Amino acid sequence: MKQLEPYSLFAEIYDHSMRYVPYKDWSDYILKRSMHYTKQFPEAVLDMGCGTGRLLYFMEKNRKQAGKTKKPWLGVDLSEAMIEEAKKISSKIQWMQADIRDFCSKEAFDLVISTHTTINYFENPGTLIAKAAEHLPKNGIFFLDFTSEMNLIRNFDRKKIQETKQNLLLEWESSFDPKSKLIQVHLNFFHSKTKQAIGREAHPQFFHTPKSLEKILKENGFRILEKGGDYDLFTKFEEADMCHMLCQKVK
Ligand SMILES: C[S@@+](CC[C@H](N)C(=O)[O-])C[C@H]1O[C@@H](n2cnc3c(N)ncnc32)[C@H](O)[C@@H]1O
Incomplete structure:
Protein backbone atom coordinates (compact mmCIF):
# COMPACT_ATOMS: atom_id res chain seq x y z
CA MET A 1 0.00 0.00 0.00
CA LYS A 2 1.22 3.52 -0.77
CA GLN A 3 3.06 5.05 2.20
CA LEU A 4 1.68 8.44 3.25
CA GLU A 5 3.10 11.13 5.56
CA PRO A 6 1.66 10.93 9.09
CA TYR A 7 -1.59 12.92 9.31
CA SER A 8 -1.55 13.84 5.59
CA LEU A 9 -4.84 11.98 5.11
CA PHE A 10 -5.81 11.38 8.74
CA ALA A 11 -6.16 15.18 9.10
CA GLU A 12 -9.31 15.02 6.97
CA ILE A 13 -11.12 12.80 9.46
CA TYR A 14 -9.19 13.52 12.67
CA ASP A 15 -11.99 15.59 14.23
CA HIS A 16 -14.51 12.92 13.31
CA SER A 17 -12.34 10.20 14.87
CA MET A 18 -11.92 12.34 18.01
CA ARG A 19 -15.61 13.27 18.23
CA TYR A 20 -15.93 11.76 21.72
CA VAL A 21 -12.91 13.63 23.09
CA PRO A 22 -14.30 16.36 25.40
CA TYR A 23 -11.96 19.14 24.26
CA LYS A 24 -14.16 21.83 25.81
CA ASP A 25 -13.94 20.13 29.22
CA TRP A 26 -10.19 19.67 28.80
CA SER A 27 -9.85 23.34 27.95
CA ASP A 28 -11.85 24.38 31.03
CA TYR A 29 -9.81 22.05 33.20
CA ILE A 30 -6.43 23.35 32.00
CA LEU A 31 -7.47 26.98 32.41
CA LYS A 32 -8.97 26.39 35.85
CA ARG A 33 -6.00 24.47 37.21
CA SER A 34 -3.39 26.88 35.83
CA MET A 35 -5.30 29.97 36.99
CA HIS A 36 -5.52 28.41 40.43
CA TYR A 37 -1.78 29.16 40.67
CA THR A 38 -1.35 32.24 38.51
CA LYS A 39 -4.59 33.97 39.59
CA GLN A 40 -4.94 35.45 36.12
CA PHE A 41 -6.16 34.49 32.68
CA PRO A 42 -3.19 33.61 30.43
CA GLU A 43 -2.51 36.35 27.92
CA ALA A 44 -0.24 34.38 25.60
CA VAL A 45 -0.64 30.66 25.00
CA LEU A 46 1.41 28.19 22.95
CA ASP A 47 0.10 24.74 21.95
CA MET A 48 2.91 22.41 20.90
CA GLY A 49 1.52 19.75 18.57
CA CYS A 50 -1.83 21.54 18.30
CA GLY A 51 -3.24 19.18 15.66
CA THR A 52 -6.53 20.52 14.28
CA GLY A 53 -6.54 23.10 17.07
CA ARG A 54 -9.77 22.21 18.84
CA LEU A 55 -8.38 22.61 22.36
CA LEU A 56 -6.89 26.02 21.68
CA TYR A 57 -10.13 27.02 19.96
CA PHE A 58 -12.16 26.36 23.12
CA MET A 59 -9.58 28.07 25.31
CA GLU A 60 -9.58 31.12 23.09
CA LYS A 61 -13.36 31.45 23.49
CA ASN A 62 -12.72 32.07 27.19
CA ARG A 63 -10.23 34.75 26.26
CA LYS A 64 -13.05 36.72 24.66
CA GLN A 65 -15.08 36.39 27.81
CA ALA A 66 -12.13 37.56 29.83
CA GLY A 67 -11.70 40.52 27.50
CA LYS A 68 -8.10 39.73 26.58
CA THR A 69 -7.07 40.21 22.98
CA LYS A 70 -3.61 41.39 22.09
CA LYS A 71 -0.92 38.84 22.95
CA PRO A 72 -0.22 35.83 20.70
CA TRP A 73 -2.10 32.59 20.91
CA LEU A 74 -0.18 30.17 18.76
CA GLY A 75 -0.65 26.58 17.69
CA VAL A 76 2.36 24.78 16.19
CA ASP A 77 2.21 21.43 14.43
CA LEU A 78 4.50 19.40 12.21
CA SER A 79 1.70 18.41 9.86
CA GLU A 80 0.72 20.89 7.17
CA ALA A 81 -2.59 19.07 6.72
CA MET A 82 -3.46 19.36 10.43
CA ILE A 83 -2.58 23.08 10.37
CA GLU A 84 -4.84 23.57 7.34
CA GLU A 85 -7.71 22.06 9.35
CA ALA A 86 -6.89 24.29 12.33
CA LYS A 87 -7.03 27.38 10.14
CA LYS A 88 -10.63 26.52 9.27
CA ILE A 89 -11.85 26.73 12.88
CA SER A 90 -10.27 29.99 14.02
CA SER A 91 -8.64 33.00 12.46
CA LYS A 92 -8.07 34.60 15.86
CA ILE A 93 -5.36 32.11 16.69
CA GLN A 94 -2.05 32.00 14.82
CA TRP A 95 -1.30 28.60 13.32
CA MET A 96 2.19 27.57 12.29
CA GLN A 97 3.52 24.50 10.53
CA ALA A 98 6.84 23.66 12.16
CA ASP A 99 8.73 20.89 13.84
CA ILE A 100 8.63 21.79 17.52
CA ARG A 101 12.30 20.72 17.72
CA ASP A 102 13.21 23.67 15.45
CA PHE A 103 10.61 26.08 16.81
CA CYS A 104 11.94 29.35 18.12
CA SER A 105 9.86 32.41 18.94
CA LYS A 106 10.82 35.78 20.38
CA GLU A 107 7.53 35.81 22.25
CA ALA A 108 7.29 34.52 25.80
CA PHE A 109 4.08 32.70 26.65
CA ASP A 110 2.35 32.51 30.04
CA LEU A 111 1.00 29.05 29.34
CA VAL A 112 2.41 26.27 27.15
CA ILE A 113 0.38 23.13 26.56
CA SER A 114 1.07 19.84 24.82
CA THR A 115 -1.85 17.48 24.84
CA HIS A 116 -3.43 14.27 23.67
CA THR A 117 -0.17 12.38 23.96
CA THR A 118 1.82 14.53 21.52
CA ILE A 119 4.89 13.77 23.66
CA ASN A 120 4.62 10.12 22.66
CA TYR A 121 5.77 11.16 19.19
CA PHE A 122 9.12 12.20 20.65
CA GLU A 123 11.72 9.51 21.11
CA ASN A 124 13.57 12.01 23.24
CA PRO A 125 10.87 13.81 25.27
CA GLY A 126 13.50 16.20 26.59
CA THR A 127 13.46 18.09 23.28
CA LEU A 128 9.78 19.01 23.70
CA ILE A 129 10.12 19.79 27.41
CA ALA A 130 13.18 21.99 26.76
CA LYS A 131 11.19 23.91 24.12
CA ALA A 132 8.42 24.55 26.64
CA ALA A 133 10.98 25.82 29.15
CA GLU A 134 12.60 28.03 26.49
CA HIS A 135 9.31 29.81 25.78
CA LEU A 136 8.17 30.40 29.35
CA PRO A 137 9.24 33.11 31.77
CA LYS A 138 9.80 32.38 35.44
CA ASN A 139 6.50 31.25 37.01
CA GLY A 140 5.07 30.35 33.58
CA ILE A 141 2.89 27.24 33.42
CA PHE A 142 3.40 24.08 31.35
CA PHE A 143 0.60 21.54 31.01
CA LEU A 144 1.58 18.16 29.59
CA ASP A 145 -0.41 14.98 29.11
CA PHE A 146 0.68 11.47 28.18
CA THR A 147 -0.83 8.03 27.99
CA SER A 148 -0.49 5.60 30.88
CA GLU A 149 1.12 2.22 30.36
CA MET A 150 -2.06 0.53 31.60
CA ASN A 151 -4.03 2.29 28.86
CA LEU A 152 -1.56 1.11 26.21
CA ILE A 153 -1.72 -2.49 27.40
CA ARG A 154 -5.50 -2.50 27.73
CA ASN A 155 -6.59 -0.47 24.74
CA PHE A 156 -3.75 -0.29 22.23
CA ASP A 157 -1.98 -3.61 22.22
CA ARG A 158 -2.93 -5.77 19.22
CA LYS A 159 -6.08 -3.77 18.54
CA LYS A 160 -7.79 -3.18 15.24
CA ILE A 161 -10.72 -0.84 14.72
CA GLN A 162 -12.50 0.47 11.66
CA GLU A 163 -14.50 3.56 11.00
CA THR A 164 -15.96 5.32 8.01
CA LYS A 165 -16.50 8.93 7.14
CA GLN A 166 -18.06 9.65 3.78
CA ASN A 167 -15.72 8.19 1.13
CA LEU A 168 -12.99 7.14 3.54
CA LEU A 169 -12.72 3.89 5.43
CA LEU A 170 -10.04 3.94 8.11
CA GLU A 171 -8.59 0.75 9.55
CA TRP A 172 -6.58 1.49 12.68
CA GLU A 173 -4.04 -1.10 13.87
CA SER A 174 -2.03 -0.61 17.02
CA SER A 175 0.35 -2.56 19.22
CA PHE A 176 2.49 -1.88 22.26
CA ASP A 177 5.62 -3.67 23.39
CA PRO A 178 6.15 -3.06 27.14
CA LYS A 179 9.79 -4.18 26.82
CA SER A 180 10.96 -1.77 24.15
CA LYS A 181 8.21 0.79 25.07
CA LEU A 182 7.44 1.12 21.36
CA ILE A 183 3.90 1.97 20.30
CA GLN A 184 3.17 1.06 16.68
CA VAL A 185 0.14 2.64 15.04
CA HIS A 186 -0.74 2.05 11.39
CA LEU A 187 -3.63 3.77 9.71
CA ASN A 188 -4.81 2.10 6.52
CA PHE A 189 -7.13 4.08 4.28
CA PHE A 190 -9.56 2.64 1.73
CA HIS A 191 -12.36 3.95 -0.45
CA SER A 192 -15.41 3.13 1.65
CA LYS A 193 -17.53 1.89 -1.27
CA THR A 194 -15.05 0.02 -3.44
CA LYS A 195 -12.67 -0.98 -0.60
CA GLN A 196 -9.83 0.00 -2.89
CA ALA A 197 -6.66 0.80 -0.93
CA ILE A 198 -5.59 4.47 -0.83
CA GLY A 199 -2.58 4.52 1.44
CA ARG A 200 -1.05 3.81 4.82
CA GLU A 201 0.28 6.16 7.50
CA ALA A 202 2.78 4.92 10.09
CA HIS A 203 2.70 6.66 13.48
CA PRO A 204 5.55 5.18 15.56
CA GLN A 205 5.46 6.43 19.13
CA PHE A 206 7.27 5.93 22.42
CA PHE A 207 5.96 5.35 25.92
CA HIS A 208 7.78 7.37 28.58
CA THR A 209 7.41 6.46 32.22
CA PRO A 210 5.99 9.20 34.48
CA LYS A 211 9.18 8.96 36.56
CA SER A 212 11.40 9.64 33.54
CA LEU A 213 9.23 12.61 32.49
CA GLU A 214 9.27 14.00 36.01
CA LYS A 215 13.08 13.82 36.05
CA ILE A 216 13.38 15.64 32.70
CA LEU A 217 10.87 18.29 33.78
CA LYS A 218 12.89 19.00 36.92
CA GLU A 219 16.16 19.11 34.93
CA ASN A 220 14.54 21.78 32.74
CA GLY A 221 13.68 23.99 35.69
CA PHE A 222 10.08 22.91 36.30
CA ARG A 223 8.38 22.25 39.61
CA ILE A 224 5.47 19.83 39.35
CA LEU A 225 2.43 21.49 40.89
CA CYS A 247 4.23 22.39 36.04
CA GLN A 248 5.63 25.80 36.86
CA LYS A 249 8.96 27.11 35.67
CA VAL A 250 10.91 27.98 38.76
CA LYS A 251 14.43 28.49 37.34
C1 LIG B 1 -2.26 12.84 18.77
S1 LIG B 1 -2.08 14.35 17.92
C2 LIG B 1 -2.65 15.50 19.15
C3 LIG B 1 -3.16 16.77 18.54
C4 LIG B 1 -3.80 17.76 19.50
N1 LIG B 1 -2.86 18.21 20.52
C5 LIG B 1 -5.05 17.23 20.15
O1 LIG B 1 -5.20 17.45 21.36
O2 LIG B 1 -5.87 16.63 19.47
C6 LIG B 1 -0.33 14.61 17.93
C7 LIG B 1 0.10 15.81 17.12
O3 LIG B 1 1.48 16.06 17.32
C8 LIG B 1 2.03 16.51 16.10
N2 LIG B 1 3.48 16.32 16.12
C9 LIG B 1 4.17 15.16 16.17
N3 LIG B 1 5.49 15.39 16.17
C10 LIG B 1 5.65 16.74 16.12
C11 LIG B 1 6.79 17.61 16.08
N4 LIG B 1 8.04 17.12 16.08
N5 LIG B 1 6.58 18.92 16.04
C12 LIG B 1 5.31 19.45 16.01
N6 LIG B 1 4.20 18.67 16.05
C13 LIG B 1 4.36 17.33 16.11
C14 LIG B 1 1.33 15.68 15.05
O4 LIG B 1 1.43 16.22 13.76
C15 LIG B 1 -0.09 15.64 15.60
O5 LIG B 1 -0.89 16.68 15.10
Whole structure:
Protein backbone atom coordinates (compact mmCIF):
# COMPACT_ATOMS: atom_id res chain seq x y z
CA MET A 1 0.00 0.00 0.00
CA LYS A 2 1.22 3.52 -0.77
CA GLN A 3 3.06 5.05 2.20
CA LEU A 4 1.68 8.44 3.25
CA GLU A 5 3.10 11.13 5.56
CA PRO A 6 1.66 10.93 9.09
CA TYR A 7 -1.59 12.92 9.31
CA SER A 8 -1.55 13.84 5.59
CA LEU A 9 -4.84 11.98 5.11
CA PHE A 10 -5.81 11.38 8.74
CA ALA A 11 -6.16 15.18 9.10
CA GLU A 12 -9.31 15.02 6.97
CA ILE A 13 -11.12 12.80 9.46
CA TYR A 14 -9.19 13.52 12.67
CA ASP A 15 -11.99 15.59 14.23
CA HIS A 16 -14.51 12.92 13.31
CA SER A 17 -12.34 10.20 14.87
CA MET A 18 -11.92 12.34 18.01
CA ARG A 19 -15.61 13.27 18.23
CA TYR A 20 -15.93 11.76 21.72
CA VAL A 21 -12.91 13.63 23.09
CA PRO A 22 -14.30 16.36 25.40
CA TYR A 23 -11.96 19.14 24.26
CA LYS A 24 -14.16 21.83 25.81
CA ASP A 25 -13.94 20.13 29.22
CA TRP A 26 -10.19 19.67 28.80
CA SER A 27 -9.85 23.34 27.95
CA ASP A 28 -11.85 24.38 31.03
CA TYR A 29 -9.81 22.05 33.20
CA ILE A 30 -6.43 23.35 32.00
CA LEU A 31 -7.47 26.98 32.41
CA LYS A 32 -8.97 26.39 35.85
CA ARG A 33 -6.00 24.47 37.21
CA SER A 34 -3.39 26.88 35.83
CA MET A 35 -5.30 29.97 36.99
CA HIS A 36 -5.52 28.41 40.43
CA TYR A 37 -1.78 29.16 40.67
CA THR A 38 -1.35 32.24 38.51
CA LYS A 39 -4.59 33.97 39.59
CA GLN A 40 -4.94 35.45 36.12
CA PHE A 41 -6.16 34.49 32.68
CA PRO A 42 -3.19 33.61 30.43
CA GLU A 43 -2.51 36.35 27.92
CA ALA A 44 -0.24 34.38 25.60
CA VAL A 45 -0.64 30.66 25.00
CA LEU A 46 1.41 28.19 22.95
CA ASP A 47 0.10 24.74 21.95
CA MET A 48 2.91 22.41 20.90
CA GLY A 49 1.52 19.75 18.57
CA CYS A 50 -1.83 21.54 18.30
CA GLY A 51 -3.24 19.18 15.66
CA THR A 52 -6.53 20.52 14.28
CA GLY A 53 -6.54 23.10 17.07
CA ARG A 54 -9.77 22.21 18.84
CA LEU A 55 -8.38 22.61 22.36
CA LEU A 56 -6.89 26.02 21.68
CA TYR A 57 -10.13 27.02 19.96
CA PHE A 58 -12.16 26.36 23.12
CA MET A 59 -9.58 28.07 25.31
CA GLU A 60 -9.58 31.12 23.09
CA LYS A 61 -13.36 31.45 23.49
CA ASN A 62 -12.72 32.07 27.19
CA ARG A 63 -10.23 34.75 26.26
CA LYS A 64 -13.05 36.72 24.66
CA GLN A 65 -15.08 36.39 27.81
CA ALA A 66 -12.13 37.56 29.83
CA GLY A 67 -11.70 40.52 27.50
CA LYS A 68 -8.10 39.73 26.58
CA THR A 69 -7.07 40.21 22.98
CA LYS A 70 -3.61 41.39 22.09
CA LYS A 71 -0.92 38.84 22.95
CA PRO A 72 -0.22 35.83 20.70
CA TRP A 73 -2.10 32.59 20.91
CA LEU A 74 -0.18 30.17 18.76
CA GLY A 75 -0.65 26.58 17.69
CA VAL A 76 2.36 24.78 16.19
CA ASP A 77 2.21 21.43 14.43
CA LEU A 78 4.50 19.40 12.21
CA SER A 79 1.70 18.41 9.86
CA GLU A 80 0.72 20.89 7.17
CA ALA A 81 -2.59 19.07 6.72
CA MET A 82 -3.46 19.36 10.43
CA ILE A 83 -2.58 23.08 10.37
CA GLU A 84 -4.84 23.57 7.34
CA GLU A 85 -7.71 22.06 9.35
CA ALA A 86 -6.89 24.29 12.33
CA LYS A 87 -7.03 27.38 10.14
CA LYS A 88 -10.63 26.52 9.27
CA ILE A 89 -11.85 26.73 12.88
CA SER A 90 -10.27 29.99 14.02
CA SER A 91 -8.64 33.00 12.46
CA LYS A 92 -8.07 34.60 15.86
CA ILE A 93 -5.36 32.11 16.69
CA GLN A 94 -2.05 32.00 14.82
CA TRP A 95 -1.30 28.60 13.32
CA MET A 96 2.19 27.57 12.29
CA GLN A 97 3.52 24.50 10.53
CA ALA A 98 6.84 23.66 12.16
CA ASP A 99 8.73 20.89 13.84
CA ILE A 100 8.63 21.79 17.52
CA ARG A 101 12.30 20.72 17.72
CA ASP A 102 13.21 23.67 15.45
CA PHE A 103 10.61 26.08 16.81
CA CYS A 104 11.94 29.35 18.12
CA SER A 105 9.86 32.41 18.94
CA LYS A 106 10.82 35.78 20.38
CA GLU A 107 7.53 35.81 22.25
CA ALA A 108 7.29 34.52 25.80
CA PHE A 109 4.08 32.70 26.65
CA ASP A 110 2.35 32.51 30.04
CA LEU A 111 1.00 29.05 29.34
CA VAL A 112 2.41 26.27 27.15
CA ILE A 113 0.38 23.13 26.56
CA SER A 114 1.07 19.84 24.82
CA THR A 115 -1.85 17.48 24.84
CA HIS A 116 -3.43 14.27 23.67
CA THR A 117 -0.17 12.38 23.96
CA THR A 118 1.82 14.53 21.52
CA ILE A 119 4.89 13.77 23.66
CA ASN A 120 4.62 10.12 22.66
CA TYR A 121 5.77 11.16 19.19
CA PHE A 122 9.12 12.20 20.65
CA GLU A 123 11.72 9.51 21.11
CA ASN A 124 13.57 12.01 23.24
CA PRO A 125 10.87 13.81 25.27
CA GLY A 126 13.50 16.20 26.59
CA THR A 127 13.46 18.09 23.28
CA LEU A 128 9.78 19.01 23.70
CA ILE A 129 10.12 19.79 27.41
CA ALA A 130 13.18 21.99 26.76
CA LYS A 131 11.19 23.91 24.12
CA ALA A 132 8.42 24.55 26.64
CA ALA A 133 10.98 25.82 29.15
CA GLU A 134 12.60 28.03 26.49
CA HIS A 135 9.31 29.81 25.78
CA LEU A 136 8.17 30.40 29.35
CA PRO A 137 9.24 33.11 31.77
CA LYS A 138 9.80 32.38 35.44
CA ASN A 139 6.50 31.25 37.01
CA GLY A 140 5.07 30.35 33.58
CA ILE A 141 2.89 27.24 33.42
CA PHE A 142 3.40 24.08 31.35
CA PHE A 143 0.60 21.54 31.01
CA LEU A 144 1.58 18.16 29.59
CA ASP A 145 -0.41 14.98 29.11
CA PHE A 146 0.68 11.47 28.18
CA THR A 147 -0.83 8.03 27.99
CA SER A 148 -0.49 5.60 30.88
CA GLU A 149 1.12 2.22 30.36
CA MET A 150 -2.06 0.53 31.60
CA ASN A 151 -4.03 2.29 28.86
CA LEU A 152 -1.56 1.11 26.21
CA ILE A 153 -1.72 -2.49 27.40
CA ARG A 154 -5.50 -2.50 27.73
CA ASN A 155 -6.59 -0.47 24.74
CA PHE A 156 -3.75 -0.29 22.23
CA ASP A 157 -1.98 -3.61 22.22
CA ARG A 158 -2.93 -5.77 19.22
CA LYS A 159 -6.08 -3.77 18.54
CA LYS A 160 -7.79 -3.18 15.24
CA ILE A 161 -10.72 -0.84 14.72
CA GLN A 162 -12.50 0.47 11.66
CA GLU A 163 -14.50 3.56 11.00
CA THR A 164 -15.96 5.32 8.01
CA LYS A 165 -16.50 8.93 7.14
CA GLN A 166 -18.06 9.65 3.78
CA ASN A 167 -15.72 8.19 1.13
CA LEU A 168 -12.99 7.14 3.54
CA LEU A 169 -12.72 3.89 5.43
CA LEU A 170 -10.04 3.94 8.11
CA GLU A 171 -8.59 0.75 9.55
CA TRP A 172 -6.58 1.49 12.68
CA GLU A 173 -4.04 -1.10 13.87
CA SER A 174 -2.03 -0.61 17.02
CA SER A 175 0.35 -2.56 19.22
CA PHE A 176 2.49 -1.88 22.26
CA ASP A 177 5.62 -3.67 23.39
CA PRO A 178 6.15 -3.06 27.14
CA LYS A 179 9.79 -4.18 26.82
CA SER A 180 10.96 -1.77 24.15
CA LYS A 181 8.21 0.79 25.07
CA LEU A 182 7.44 1.12 21.36
CA ILE A 183 3.90 1.97 20.30
CA GLN A 184 3.17 1.06 16.68
CA VAL A 185 0.14 2.64 15.04
CA HIS A 186 -0.74 2.05 11.39
CA LEU A 187 -3.63 3.77 9.71
CA ASN A 188 -4.81 2.10 6.52
CA PHE A 189 -7.13 4.08 4.28
CA PHE A 190 -9.56 2.64 1.73
CA HIS A 191 -12.36 3.95 -0.45
CA SER A 192 -15.41 3.13 1.65
CA LYS A 193 -17.53 1.89 -1.27
CA THR A 194 -15.05 0.02 -3.44
CA LYS A 195 -12.67 -0.98 -0.60
CA GLN A 196 -9.83 0.00 -2.89
CA ALA A 197 -6.66 0.80 -0.93
CA ILE A 198 -5.59 4.47 -0.83
CA GLY A 199 -2.58 4.52 1.44
CA ARG A 200 -1.05 3.81 4.82
CA GLU A 201 0.28 6.16 7.50
CA ALA A 202 2.78 4.92 10.09
CA HIS A 203 2.70 6.66 13.48
CA PRO A 204 5.55 5.18 15.56
CA GLN A 205 5.46 6.43 19.13
CA PHE A 206 7.27 5.93 22.42
CA PHE A 207 5.96 5.35 25.92
CA HIS A 208 7.78 7.37 28.58
CA THR A 209 7.41 6.46 32.22
CA PRO A 210 5.99 9.20 34.48
CA LYS A 211 9.18 8.96 36.56
CA SER A 212 11.40 9.64 33.54
CA LEU A 213 9.23 12.61 32.49
CA GLU A 214 9.27 14.00 36.01
CA LYS A 215 13.08 13.82 36.05
CA ILE A 216 13.38 15.64 32.70
CA LEU A 217 10.87 18.29 33.78
CA LYS A 218 12.89 19.00 36.92
CA GLU A 219 16.16 19.11 34.93
CA ASN A 220 14.54 21.78 32.74
CA GLY A 221 13.68 23.99 35.69
CA PHE A 222 10.08 22.91 36.30
CA ARG A 223 8.38 22.25 39.61
CA ILE A 224 5.47 19.83 39.35
CA LEU A 225 2.43 21.49 40.89
CA GLU A 226 -0.11 18.76 40.17
CA LYS A 227 -0.20 15.24 38.82
CA GLY A 228 -3.62 14.10 37.73
CA GLY A 229 -5.59 11.75 35.58
CA ASP A 230 -8.19 11.92 32.84
CA TYR A 231 -8.67 15.68 33.10
CA ASP A 232 -10.60 15.58 36.36
CA LEU A 233 -9.88 15.96 40.04
CA PHE A 234 -11.18 12.51 40.99
CA THR A 235 -9.19 10.05 38.91
CA LYS A 236 -5.93 9.13 40.52
CA PHE A 237 -2.77 9.65 38.48
CA GLU A 238 -1.86 5.97 38.92
CA GLU A 239 -5.27 4.78 37.69
CA ALA A 240 -5.77 7.07 34.71
CA ASP A 241 -5.73 6.33 30.98
CA MET A 242 -4.44 9.79 30.26
CA CYS A 243 -2.08 11.25 32.86
CA HIS A 244 -1.14 14.90 33.12
CA MET A 245 1.31 17.10 34.91
CA LEU A 246 0.84 20.77 35.61
CA CYS A 247 4.23 22.39 36.04
CA GLN A 248 5.63 25.80 36.86
CA LYS A 249 8.96 27.11 35.67
CA VAL A 250 10.91 27.98 38.76
CA LYS A 251 14.43 28.49 37.34
C1 LIG B 1 -2.26 12.84 18.77
S1 LIG B 1 -2.08 14.35 17.92
C2 LIG B 1 -2.65 15.50 19.15
C3 LIG B 1 -3.16 16.77 18.54
C4 LIG B 1 -3.80 17.76 19.50
N1 LIG B 1 -2.86 18.21 20.52
C5 LIG B 1 -5.05 17.23 20.15
O1 LIG B 1 -5.20 17.45 21.36
O2 LIG B 1 -5.87 16.63 19.47
C6 LIG B 1 -0.33 14.61 17.93
C7 LIG B 1 0.10 15.81 17.12
O3 LIG B 1 1.48 16.06 17.32
C8 LIG B 1 2.03 16.51 16.10
N2 LIG B 1 3.48 16.32 16.12
C9 LIG B 1 4.17 15.16 16.17
N3 LIG B 1 5.49 15.39 16.17
C10 LIG B 1 5.65 16.74 16.12
C11 LIG B 1 6.79 17.61 16.08
N4 LIG B 1 8.04 17.12 16.08
N5 LIG B 1 6.58 18.92 16.04
C12 LIG B 1 5.31 19.45 16.01
N6 LIG B 1 4.20 18.67 16.05
C13 LIG B 1 4.36 17.33 16.11
C14 LIG B 1 1.33 15.68 15.05
O4 LIG B 1 1.43 16.22 13.76
C15 LIG B 1 -0.09 15.64 15.60
O5 LIG B 1 -0.89 16.68 15.10
